[in-house]
Amino acid sequence: MFRTHTCGELRLTNVGQQTTLSGWVQRARKMGGMTFVDIRDRYGITQLVFNQDVNAALFDTANKLGREYVIRVSGEVAERSNKNANIPTGEVEILVSELSILNESKTPPFTIEDNTDGGDDIRMKYRYLDLRRNNVRENLELRHRITFELRRYLDQMNFLEVETPILIGSTPEGARDFVVPSRMNPGEFYALPQSPQLFKQLLMVSGFDRYFQIAKCFRDEDLRADRQPEFTQIDCEMSFVEQEDVLNLFEGMMKHLFKFVKNIDFTEAFPRMTWEDGMKYYGSDKPDIRFEMKFVELKEAVSGHDFVVFDSVPYVGGICATGCAGYTRKQLDELTDFVKRPQIGAKGLVYIRCEADGTFKSSVDKFYSADDLKQIASLFKAQPGDLILILAGEKRKTQKALCELRLEMGARLGYRNKDVYAPLWIIDFPLFEWDEDTQRFYATHHPFTSPNLDDIPLLETDPGAVRATAYDMVINGVELGGGSIRIHDSALQHQMFKHLGFTPEQAEAQFGFLMSAFQYGAPPHGGLAFGLDRLVSLFAGLDSIRDCIAFPKNNSGRDVMADSPSTIAQAQLDELNLVVDLKPQTPKGA
């Protein structure tokens, strides 16, 4: 028998009992004729005592134990004279009478402590050791608790978890599919799902009424900062619902989760903001509303003063940073450099200092009088001591740059506190996005999203103005989830495909079975999907989703621990009727 208790279990009430523990050596300290060893498992740490006077041979063995050795010990539970109030087992220790070394350990390449000395690369290569660290394991424990509680909640709400296939057909729309060659069907490929979208809609046609799945999804995209080629989605769909029903149900779920994980009560309804207002006031479809600092549009106020930078552009907007009037030249130059970085792309930054004495000082003093500046400041309701920051340029691009500047100022001012949660719904997304390169509309959400029924007349006359019945849940500037009411009418779906530039043949080839299903009594339905990795990261206060994934991949999609992907045997390729041709391909259209 390996243990009678875990290493986190013994208390004063166990004193005098015989116990057997198994675990890892966290550290050993020799003090005169006594050696103290901390034994660790997932559940905690317990102090072991070896006394030279009681058992010299055992004492000698104990002194040979290295870090991360796996041991089993038996002995009597005793009260500690020198208690450790920091750990639950800190009032007791084990007077060891038996010790077996179950396995030795080489010296780990980094310390197994909350604050390790190991860098990112080495910890990823030895991920199995990194996972021994309490804080890393706790992220995965939280992930377990969150998924378990979500399942419990959705089960109580009559949702059925249904597994949909991982080996599906490839659909060209959207991001890139991973494909899987089929040995039994030579020359043909499965794809891995980017989401279970089609299948969950089919389940609604099947009358499943309420479906969910905690589903693995896959995207063969270039991996930006915080993406993984495989990710997990809490995927939900409901029948006989309108947008209001979906928002209410999942707002309830999220409130439940906040209570469960954080003991936070959200008594008020989550605010709702149209996509248009998100862009206007925050330059973003996922605004961080932990703080105000809303955009003020200034084009009208600043025009006609012979300042060509403002006069020549369609958009001028700014934000007001409370109490930042004292920013030095150097600090303002930093901010200018920040907004001029290529990924932000502003041309420059204009500031107005609202001095403590009620005067104004600006980088554009020669174009604007004191009264002009006062008038502009009043649009921000700026107070003495505030700093106004202004950008100008093409509308959407400048809004996005101003969004980054706002987030930067929010961070500098300590407004982006990880312990504060500010959820909201973004609604009324545009149905279509126009792509200049290909000169066609794309579905903002996906081709099955229903237009707002009020806007249907606009479909033919002004498609860009049609609002979708689509919604995102955003918390602290992170898009946690989103969804839509779907089209359940074949005629409307065909109209959508037409606007998206599909020929009837293309639509039939890609979505024929869904269109066919819709002819046999499709109910009104809608749903949404939450990103589980992001959700856990939010609750754990993580900077990267990698920290809540047991075996993540790096930015090149590689598992550096297992060294995958890798080449495969020629025989395997032959069986799949495939030839690898690494010569650079000439693009067909070139």
Next chain:
Amino acid sequence: MFRTHTCGELRLTNVGQQTTLSGWVQRARKMGGMTFVDIRDRYGITQLVFNQDVNAALFDTANKLGREYVIRVSGEVAERSNKNANIPTGEVEILVSELSILNESKTPPFTIEDNTDGGDDIRMKYRYLDLRRNNVRENLELRHRITFELRRYLDQMNFLEVETPILIGSTPEGARDFVVPSRMNPGEFYALPQSPQLFKQLLMVSGFDRYFQIAKCFRDEDLRADRQPEFTQIDCEMSFVEQEDVLNLFEGMMKHLFKFVKNIDFTEAFPRMTWEDGMKYYGSDKPDIRFEMKFVELKEAVSGHDFVVFDSVPYVGGICATGCAGYTRKQLDELTDFVKRPQIGAKGLVYIRCEADGTFKSSVDKFYSADDLKQIASLFKAQPGDLILILAGEKRKTQKALCELRLEMGARLGYRNKDVYAPLWIIDFPLFEWDEDTQRFYATHHPFTSPNLDDIPLLETDPGAVRATAYDMVINGVELGGGSIRIHDSALQHQMFKHLGFTPEQAEAQFGFLMSAFQYGAPPHGGLAFGLDRLVSLFAGLDSIRDCIAFPKNNSGRDVMADSPSTIAQAQLDELNLVVDLKPQTPKGA
């Protein structure tokens, strides 16, 4: 608003209330000036009444409703005069005052009834309609309930659910991997996991102590009768355990599930049988012990009677079928044909009838005297009226044929009742299997299975006799799950690889990171995995696992509904640096 109640919710206590329901038209019956429509959703069926005298226009609309139309109705709940005791809503009906057609439906290609007129092929093509049938949906509801309850149970037992990657590295050992070309790593491939084996062992090295996952697994094998290219496994692993701990915990889980799903109490421990006894008495490592009919070995008893068929073979064995002495010539010929089928492969069948008068009649009367036959019958403890059936030949092959014959007789005699459950553990599997073709040993379970420590001396002298610390749970002749205690010592693992014919370089290339992990303090550990598809099929009494999978594939690995797999675009192949070459390949070794 689409509904105030579901179609399964209204009772006599609701009479007089206004209600709104949405669902599908199950059927409509016109009787004089009244039309009765049954409206169906996942939760039940409710009767709607349209009265020509009350609202003639509504009555006309109701008469145009086709099967599977999606409708919304409002009206008053009323007590039925003609109650239907078969359904929970059978005491009430709705006097409809409003009716909207939410969607029309073409006539389904088969009837949406428990006993449908649709064949397998058409139901698979229109799987979304097949899933509307109550009995099909109920299988998936059961699957949901079983997985939810398993998660609850394992969570209570301190198991953490951890998601392991789907995109992993390819390992040549075992059944064939599906592979996934990587666009970001040209010429390299991921593989889809046949099981999370390596990752769950790494999690034990990481100190996760108790891990589980309801995990998708993949095998690119030729699909036999009841296999799917993707399947779901309840995958578990524990640290600091011996075989006894694992068996106890998962026997407890299965007993809990029987109580939960079937309200069956298993008060006794599951029987345990060695693999050797399974072969000896049932010719199988997954014996159906709902009935006895154990094999009796006869080689000694039948030898030396100049019957060359028995004298020339190493194995003669038989079974005794109670009360079958009356089998006709035709029935016995059927059995002979049965055992001679190529997939069973026996050469012939010998019988001994134990007549009611105490005499014996056999197909080999000329070689065996009445006394001889009596003596043989006594080995079976045969009674007058019983029929003894005997096969002879090479040992394992004949045992397997006799196993099939036993199952056939068990079925004929009604012993294989789906409402009776006979679980057992098979233990002491052989560690290695010898393969004649390649003249090498293969791991019976997998290369990480620990030998029985008592047999370690045999590793060098008689590897074929070494028992594994491996176990299967078998119920009613189905292997529901299996596992083993793993090797946690690198030296022993290297020894295993040597016996399995891996060079150190091959072992390093394939399992290097696991071997490396084992050098940093691997705990003793073991686990097992259950096949979820088989488990649900067992509890639902299904003949095929396909019936508890929402969107299964056929025997060629195709989804006939979505028509996948399929060819992909040239541009996609170019990006992946792949060329499809359908010319027949010349095998390298030919």
